[in-house]
Amino acid sequence: MSFPxxxxxxHSEWNASKNLGxxxxxxxxxxxxxxxxxxxxxxxxxxxxxxxxxxxxxTHLADHxxxxxxxxxxxxxxxxxxxxxxxxxxxxxxxLSGDEGLAPHSLHTVFPSVWETLSGLPEDVPxxxxxxxxxxxxxxxxxxxxxxxxxxxxxxYPSDQITFLKGRTxxxxxxxxxxxxxxxxxxxxxxxxxxxxxxxxxxGATLCLCPLSNRSIGTAFGSGSASxxxxxxxxxxxxxxxxxxxxxxxxxxxxxxxxxAANGELLLEFGLDREKLERAFRNVSFxxxxxxx
Numbered sequence: 479m480s481f482p483x484x485x486x487x488x489h490s491e492w493n494a495s496k497n498l499g500x501x502x503x504x505x506x507x508x509x510x511x512x513x514x515x516x517x518x519x520x521x522x523x524x525x526x527x528x529x530x531x532x533x534x535x536x537t538h539l540a541d542h543x544x545x546x547x548x549x550x551x552x553x554x555x556x557x558x559x560x561x562x563x564x565x566x567x568x569x570x571x572x573x574l575s576g577d578e579g580l581a582p583h584s585l586h587t588v589f590p591s592v593w594e595t596l597s598g599l600p601e602d603v604p605x606x607x608x609x610x611x612x613x614x615x616x617x618x619x620x621x622x623x624x625x626x627x628x629x630x631x632x633x634x635y636p637s638d639q640i641t642f643l644k645g646r647t648x649x650x651x652x653x654x655x656x657x658x659x660x661x662x663x664x665x666x667x668x669x670x671x672x673x674x675x676x677x678x679x680x681x682g683a684t685l686c687l688c689p690l691s692n693r694s695i696g697t698a699f700g701s702g703s704a705s706x707x708x709x710x711x712x713x714x715x716x717x718x719x720x721x722x723x724x725x726x727x728x729x730x731x732x733x734x735x736x737x738x739a740a741n742g743e744l745l746l747e748f749g750l751d752r753e754k755l756e757r758a759f760r761n762v763s764f765x766x767x768x769x770x771x
Contacts (some may be wrong), residue, residue, distance in 0.1 A: 483759055487728055499691065527736070532590075536554055572599070606665060610666055615669060618643060664685050670695065689745055691732040
């Protein structure tokens, strides 16, 4: 029997860029990315990423992209998540093809009205959302303030965006709108609230870990004692709840490598059980009409 090998999170259009993660945290990294993107960088072709993945033996790839061009057919099964910010829902979002999903970027970068709109989507539509990626994001939800709140206002997000989030948690909002379900992928998740992990477990959603990206930006999986302690504690909670897991490489904007194996080695270093890692590598449960191996 041949088993799938799944990269559950990348951004093909940014895989010709250089790594901008210098380990100094989320906000400095976001500012470097915004500066990079403002220079009208030519997006990489999806075929570049597909070729890199094929050399690793990847059989399933979840690509998060704002690029409307479909890749040339290949031996890799590709789930194209149509990613967007604010209220910029992609054209035809309510009638996606069988190999497409939606990626409202995150709870703090997508307007509240969008979640109400998406609540009407059929339950089999794949969704992918960045959540719990940094301590600054957690502070935003807890207090409605902090560096991320300031950056959102600087980027002309309305103040009611922050009011909408304050005192809530990412997965409780998704759950409120019926968007936390087996076809939902929660990406990163190392700074979620404990309630969020329980909601992921109850819903059957999948948590996608991107450890090399987290280490590169400086949000988790670091070599310092505080980062190591936080990461180990989170992985123990994830293990205790037996969450459905997947692994992603993220993009070269935030990671030094697109190696799925290197991400796996880092997870093992921080205590993830090898058997659970192997299951995460084979997890296709969030793919449309997937047959779970």
